[in-house]
Amino acid sequence: MNQLATRTKMTSQTGLEDLIPDITGDTVSFAGGLPDPEQFPSQAITESYQRVLLHNGLNALQYHNAKGYLPLREKLATQLNQENYRVNTDQIILTQGAQQGLDLVAKLLLNKGDNIVVEAPTYTGALAAFAAYEPTYSELTMNDDGPDLNQLQKVLLTKKIKFIYVIPNFQNPTGIVMSLEKRQRLIELANHYHVIILEDDPYHYLRFNGETLPSLKSLDTEGLVISLGSFSKILAPGLRLGWLLANKELLIQIRYLKDGTDLESPELTQQVVYDYLEHNDFNKHLANLRADYKQKRNWMMTALNKYLPAGFEYSHPDGGFFLWLKGPASLNFDTILRQRMAPKEHILYVPSVNLYASKSVLNGARISYAAPDEVTIDDGIHRLSNVLREELLKAKVQ
Ligand SMILES: Cc1ncc(COP(=O)(O)O)c(C=O)c1O
Known part of the structure; x- marks a missing residue:
């Protein structure tokens, strides 16, 4: 296949696609970032589709423009400005999910x-999106309060950096939140070295403990932050709708690129989401989501506490979908997944090797608690823990 462009040597989203054919119906997946389907407001969305098609169907089925449906951009601007984002509708593009924003x-x-x-x-999906453009990476170690900014400063001193990609809230995959001090210092560094920050924030509204911290975009003083949001985790990913915020000059260029990519995000979906927000109590929906994910996080913590053998550590997220499991250096979570967990135990997670640009770390895994129910979480973590205990013993014997 030497006619393929070099950029097609890309990583897949989770790195697990080659395992999928072997996966059976009883598989317990802690792998994907899938929201809890019980929380999709499918009846309200059905009603919105009916209303839009009945009252504005001919318009909603027509071509429009790459920036997106103006009333929805206005609604978003109002919401975001209550959180001090200071954006107007000319600084918002409605994208097909945050994923399209990354691309x-x-x-x-x-x-x-x-x-x-x-x-x-x-986030593996970001690495997959960036890979098409063949960049080289500098990595920042994640500490409990966010990425190591001393490392960043050293990188900025020695290299010309195109952008700094961060997930400040309930980071995918660690669940870590970047502290306010780090957010402020990151903005200072970006201003000083005049580097763009790409803030990916799909879990922004899913904090179930503690206070929401200001977004990087709201702290931005020089127009250097491009910020991505999404309806995927707070409404439904099947809608494929998100938003991108940027300064006006960048946004014009991004609009031209979106034109060339898909002309626009689906107008019908945008009008439906607007209608849904007009006719439903979205804050109540968000409160329900937060309560649901908090409960799931607790079930996961209880199960890990009960079953996981000594020698493993895990993060305690205050929001979002993920926690990070770390084992002794001798364990390779990728090999364990491929040889035992997936084919024999029918349990999936994302092994750390897929989550580092450098592919350098083997002894960790991303575990999602968002989609499975209580029984599945308990049973899945029980079986996962048994395998890890055995693998640990094997590694000690060798
Ligand atoms: C950090 C991060 N960015 C972007 C995305 C893509 O989301 P969307 O469905 O909005 O494209 C995800 C989805 O899991 C994510 O976790």
Whole structure:
């Protein structure tokens, strides 16, 4: 296949696609970032589709423009400005999920070999999106309060960086929240070295403990932050709708790129989401989501506490979907997944090797508690723990 462009040597979303054919119906998946389907407001969305098609159908089925449905951009601007984002509708594009935002920003900024900074570990889907543009990576170690900014400063001193990619809230995959001090220092560093920050924030509204911290975009003083949001985790990912915020100059360029990519996000979906927000108590829906994910996080913590053998550590997220499981250095979570967990136990997680740009860490895994129910979490963690105990013993014997 030597006619393929070099950029098609990409990583897949989770790195697990080759395991999928072997996966059976009884598989317990802690792997994907799937929301709890019980929380999809499918009846209300059905009613919104009916209303839009009945009252504005001919307009909703027509072509429009790449920026997106103006009333929805206005609604978003109002909500975001209550959180001090200071954006107007000309600084918002409605994208097909945050994922499209990642692709558009990379498409806009990256030439082959350009340097970008990412957290280590980070979101596999971002690595997949960036890979198409063949950048080189500098990685920042994740501490309990966010990425190591001393490392960032050293990188900025020695390399020309195109952008710094961060997930400040309930980071995918660690569940870590970047502290306010780090947010402020990150903005100072970006201003000083004049580097763009790409803030990926789909879990922003899913904090179930503690106070929401200001977004990087709301702390931005020089227009250097591009911020991505999404309806995927707070409404439904099947809608494929998210938003991208950027300064006006960047946004015009991104709009041209989106034009070339897909002309626009589906107008019908945008009008439906607007209608849904007009006719439903969205804050109540968000409160229900937060309560649901908190309960699931607690079930997961209880199960890990009960079953996980000594020698493992895990993060305690205050929101979002994920926690990070770390084992002794001798364990390779990828091998364990491929040889035992997936084919024999029918349990899936995302092994750490897929979550580092450098592919350098083997002894960790991302575990999602968002989609499975209580029994599945308990049973899945029980079986996962048994396998890890055995693998640990094997590694000690060798
Ligand atoms: C950090 C992060 N960014 C982006 C995405 C993509 O989300 P969307 O469905 O909005 O494209 C995800 C989905 O899991 C994510 O976790």
